[in-house]
Amino acid sequence: MTTRQHGANDVVDAVVIGTGAGGAPLTARLAQAGLSVVALEAGRAFRPDEHVADEVAADIYWMEERLSGGSTPTAFGSNNSGMGVGGSTLHWGAFCPRPDPRDLRLRTLTGEGADWPIDSAELTRYIAEVEAFTGVSGPADYPWDATRRYAYPPVARNAAADAMARGCAALGITATDAPAALVSRDRDQPHWGQRQACVNCGACHQGCRNAAKTSMDTTYLPLAVAHGAEIRAGARVVAFDYDGRGRISAVVYSQNGQEHRQLCAAVFLCAGGVETPRLLLNLGIANSSGQVGRNFMAHVATQIWGRFDAEMRMNRGYPSSLISEDMMRPGDAGCAGGYLIQSLGVLPVNLATGLARGAGLWGERLQTLLRGYNRMAGIGINGECLPHADNRLTLADEVDAFGHRKARIDFSYHANEQAIDRHARRTLSDIWAAAGAQDICAVDRSAHTIGTCRMGHDGDTAVVDSDGRSFDIANLRICDNSIFPSALAANPALTIMALSLRTADRFLASDD
Amino acid sequence: MTPPTLLFLHALGASAREWRQVADHLSDHDCVALDLPGFGDAADAGHADVGTMTDWLAQEIRARDLTACVLVGHSMGGKIATLVAARAAAGEPGLANILGVVLVAASPPSPEPMDETRRAEMIAWFADGQASRDDAETFVDANSAETLPEALRDQAIDDVRRSNRAAWLGWLERGSREDGAAAVGQLALPALIIAGTEDGDLGEDAQRRLNLPHYANARMRVVQGAAHLIPYEQPRALAALIREHAALATTAALPEDFARLLDSDRVSSGTRAAMLDRIYPMPVGTALWDDADHATVAALVARILPDCGADRALAGRILASVAQGVGDGWRFAELPDDRAAWSRGLATLDTATGGFVALADPDQDGWLDRIAGGTVGIEEDASRLSPVQMRLWFEDVRAETVRIWMAQPATMAAIGYDGFAVGGDGPRKQGYTRTGADDPEAWQRPSQERGA
Structure with a gap:
């Protein structure tokens, strides 16, 4: 990518903060519309083949310390937070079911949670556009949506997927090949080059080394650069300047230890569910609603593990190659919303820390399971989480290297999450027993960072409007998982990318 | 586990022959002493600069397809050993079998401390082609604490005289002055750093200042009564030190088939470097x-x-x-x-x-x-x-x-994990072609653990 350079005194049309699923698609869209755009990324740029197929050495995660409280504290770092040009899409699992339309109207349908101020059909049009531009592999017939078509055939199932298919069949639960945001055939990606077919290496979370997986650095960012956008890596935003009308006039950032300013007409803050609210709280802006940091949500991500007689070698193959949406509305569970089921193959360190933390194991049982890594396989969920007043991000007293206070996130399961967790443990254990697993155990876990800058119709109860525009600062827009009013059971990245395109379109259609 | 192969690298103006007495005391090891390009029987190869010599050694190691080896470098050979060790640590394929390094009165990766008058004098010896017998005697005697036994002294003198002129001058004028310190950085590979109590420029003080900082897991030993030609002067004492270090380095060795997989083209340099680094902790x-x-x-x-x-x-x-x-x-x-x-x-x-x-x-x-x-x-x-x-x-x-x-490579070996070997640095990554249960690929090591 040859990048156009904007001068320090140029007033660019837009500065985008963060180059992940929230920032990258809109950067491309704005640049394609002829706007001058500078995207600032805190992390460094990677070539795909620079990624390291090693759980400890992979360096694509946001590893600056966050404090985790509440009765079910959620893990950060490699669990959910990315750093680098491409953001969390460098390490995401690429499991990309579409959001269930019912989940966007949860309040209307169940009286709980929150409705999205966006029409499901409109969001789906953007999702289909993202799928078409990035290339998704999936089944020819999707049991829960007869209209669904995927561009590429599904990737090979691995041993965990075969076991889940077996267990589900025995229990009458429908399961099929998972929609995966990767290409199962070579693909020429416009403005980037060849993305090679997935080779089943199993190291998606350490960074895809042959660009099979959809990642912003191999899809939307090259498109953006081809249309004149500039990406500045290693650029950490620390402050804003304002004009007399309270609009942001410049973004102040630190790069290589030096402070820089980029004059701009508009700002898109796309730093994710933790860093976005943290920046706003540290700067004390955009919070007349008092909602910044509130309603933090993490998906219920309970896992069930077991030992098989067969040699599973679960690190082989795309890790989550089977899906079931049958539990999206488990009638008897006592929860609003529901959960997706996926087969799980994880690498050894992930398994070990999961069992040691989330299953509370140590001693002979833990040792035996880990020694038998090659015979282990898992099954897990991604379950709806409702916003709750007690679950929120605040600022700790400790500061980081830039003088900003660290984030403290308090998160506790409440009735809905507890009900989903209970139902999933029972259902998944049954599936795993039917599949032939022994020594079955559950791992408590939550995933993704959602909420904290919710969108809505009312500036008293939301941080941004349905276009992602701040109620307080006219030229500030937010686009990432922080603006989700409710969690949706579907993994968030696909929805974030769709919202990103929509945010750009709404901005371009506005009178700014 | 069989003892590692010992790869011996000689000093300026010497040859593989300088290691003969040391190797005699290490007969239970596979000992391979090499003639560096421009010296000994390889004198006709002419001058090889430090980079070329390093490439050459890396290629020698690969070509020999060794299960495990320890590099033993004397003086000039020590610099080459450190530079190859650094390339192994960076994850270069085919070098993961290097388990340790022994530096004997070794030249450091940084410019070698050398009195400029002496340098000029040594350069002058080869001004007209070959060094004279007198000059070669001066060189050998000045580098020995006591005069060497006659046969060994003659051999050492002969090796000086048969050195390739361009190779001799190349080391003194350029190679010894090259600064590779920053590129080497600090290595985790276990090192034994040996100095002679009677050595001059490359004695204990220089070893502590210039070689020790490059090895996080290093031990220093001095050989009493030896000057610079320690392999000739104190072969028995030197052999004992090398034996001890080889044994120590072997304790960290990975199972042979696992080590070969780690060194194969299925593993990227970045992944290999990360795993090698973890074998030896950085204190x-x-x-x-x-x-x-x-x-x-x-x-x-x-x-x-x-x-x-x-x-x-x-x-x-x-x-x-x-x-x-x-x-x-x-x-x-x-x-x-x-x-x-x-x-x-x-x-x-x-x-x-x-x-x-x-x-x-x-x-x-x-x-x-x-x-x-x-x-x-x-x-x-x-x-x-x-x-x-x-x-x-x-x-x-x-x-x-x-x-x-x-995350320990030894644990991965023990549980039969090979997820690091899914893509080298070639244009196509290997990944896995088989993903189902009980369907191993031909290259995969068998799993130790049986089902319940």
């Missing part, structure tokens, strides 16, 4: 932890991972990781920063149990059960952890212990 300032802390953590390791026993080395890695403060991107809000949490957690464990290490295994397990249940701790004491904090800290201890253990 960090341990002022934070005392011996009792290490003993307590080792006892915890034995309870968490019974296969490991009270593994002091693993405990050391865990405490070093905590001391480094890298973290994993988050911590429990209820706990202080990791270092303080571990200090206070270990202190609380000792206070509450009246000495954890001395307890019988079942009693230790009982305490850990109660800690996990949130009933053990000391409230309102800034140097201790409360029961709630102890419960969370013990979760951190479990996670950190299994994380460090699982």
